[in-house]
Amino acid sequence: MSTPSLLILPGDGIGPEVMAEVIRIIDWYGDKRGLKFDVTTDLVGGAAYDKHGMPLADETMAKAQAVDAVLLGAVGGPKYDVLDFSVKPERGLLRLRKEMDLFANLRPAQCFDALADFSSLKKDVVAGLDIMIVRELTSGVYFGEPRGIFTEGNERVGINTQRYTESEIRRVAIAAFELAMKRNKKLTSMEKANVMESGILWRDVVNEVAADYPEVEVQHMYADNGAMQLVRAPKQFDVIVTDNLFGDILSDCAAMLTGSLGMLPSASLGAPMENGRPKAMYEPVHGSAPDIAGQGKANPIACILSFAMALRYSFDEGEEATRLEKAIEKVLSDGVRTGDLLGEEGVTPVSTSGMGDAILAAL
Amino acid sequence: MSTPSLLILPGDGIGPEVMAEVIRIIDWYGDKRGLKFDVTTDLVGGAAYDKHGMPLADETMAKAQAVDAVLLGAVGGPKYDVLDFSVKPERGLLRLRKEMDLFANLRPAQCFDALADFSSLKKDVVAGLDIMIVRELTSGVYFGEPRGIFTEGNERVGINTQRYTESEIRRVAIAAFELAMKRNKKLTSMEKANVMESGILWRDVVNEVAADYPEVEVQHMYADNGAMQLVRAPKQFDVIVTDNLFGDILSDCAAMLTGSLGMLPSASLGAPMENGRPKAMYEPVHGSAPDIAGQGKANPIACILSFAMALRYSFDEGEEATRLEKAIEKVLSDGVRTGDLLGEEGVTPVSTSGMGDAILAAL
């Protein structure tokens, strides 16, 4: 196979800072492990708007379609709040997801032992937590038509459409069952089938797919109860599969349970390309954190762990991914901490690049 | 004014048990405080389906429209899971909300001092928590058309429509601002304006209404961030206003933060009737809990506090409502507990009716 290609889109706010540390890690893999990547860098979000007047240039979109994997930092910032909906930084991200058809968004919510105290939840409720949320990412109310603000009589009406086809549900359900087979064979599907017909279809299709995975224990839960159960006793879950909008809210809720948002990566996967690799984009769960941008305070671990996910899911380098994850665990148990994780005694505060140094040293 | 009228709909599961204790409280108010109510009882949910083949008979609907306030227990149970969508127990509840036009659902999430240990969150994160969530209850994706499961090409498609008119948003925003004025003058509105046009309209209209309440500090937050912030630091909020679906999930999340779901009431309010009282229904936030139904284990406090909300919001008896709330606080600080709240040392376990006895004694 030719050298695998990566498109790096640092984006806005702390995106460029955390991505700089990822690039150092990528270089290390090239130098020390013979894992070379062909890396291109480009703009997304507000940074792209500033240059092109749109949050993702067509040329960048074309590059994203051509590479083996995209690594994205974060998009958005107060400066862009006044922009029209159609050119807001988020639209760049949504365009990438939609046009690359990245239907399965994998969001692990993992509580790192060394950091369990940072959770707002009691330690015994979250210690050892390890959930994988699979969120549908290319359909539902995010993309359904009709949508917009219309005038009816003498008032405005805001309309969005939740729309799911059987095949859209099936492919993300299959992705979730496959993950469940590799983990604890336990899958919870969340919707509002008691209120929404799209939820009834969702439940039906999940049950159909379940027939092909007799070993997986399947449970259906209403999304409101799901939110409650995540807060009450999150360790009851292993893999959760849900739609785009519920997934947005529930995965953020689950992420916050761990108390360390700066630690959580994500992978967005599509169908296999000709070379067998899935279309893929990797990004941290955290946002662009404009309040601390440019100060060397940001935690680069979520973004580095997103690259570890790329090693695992795009490049079949599970062992190298584990090596990187282990290095990060070691650094944390040595007490090295960026500003978001201070507060305990006896820890060593470091900057963004200081954290990069420590991880490289541990590698 | 003539004797105020109440329609009591105990419903399914633990509904009848907890409502029995409310009826004893209502009787006490008639005997001891000269507050007489004209009480009628009827069926809703599975209980109504068993008798009428539908989860709310037209006759019951007519009664609900005629009374000053409805008190509802809970609906649903595994026995009814196989029923068609259109006759499921929930449809009875949704019909009441829609036909009575109960657009403002008030869901307090309050953490009772005596019970802060029951939360899965750290005590300092939730002790003293007192949030009021105002959820829009008669529109949005719960009722929007088109909806259903259709066939397109050779596959099924599930469709629901999120639809909000300006006036629907305005009236619930006004209700929320009015509450904010009576509380801490701080209001957070939650939507996904970065993804949904209906959220943009929501934000616009909330801002328009805000102009009439210059004293209220208004904040807009994306609903996913809202879920995170509720878990991270819930005491940053006072009044939250949000749509039907986000409100369903976020209010359940907030309720679970308190750790004592068996304690939380709700009020659903509509426009003023001819006598000046708002159309109103009161119900506990908890469900029908079929697993413990009929065993005298259920906690009747959420349902009793719902009656306290009725005293306050329907009958302008704020002082009597406070009397009832104080009696409940006293009983809790005396260590009287139903089965859902055991675990501490030195408490007195009681049955559902034992809790009713204790509250009556404290009154």
Ligand SMILES: CC(C)[C@H](C(=O)O)[C@@H](O)C(=O)O
């Ligand atoms: C930035 C925003 C459009 C996005 C979403 O709503 O999907 C974000 O919240 C996420 O979860 O990745």
Ligand SMILES: CC(C)[C@H](C(=O)O)[C@@H](O)C(=O)O
């Ligand atoms: C029972 C169900 C239809 C209902 C809802 O979704 O509104 C419930 O979850 C609630 O929040 O009152």
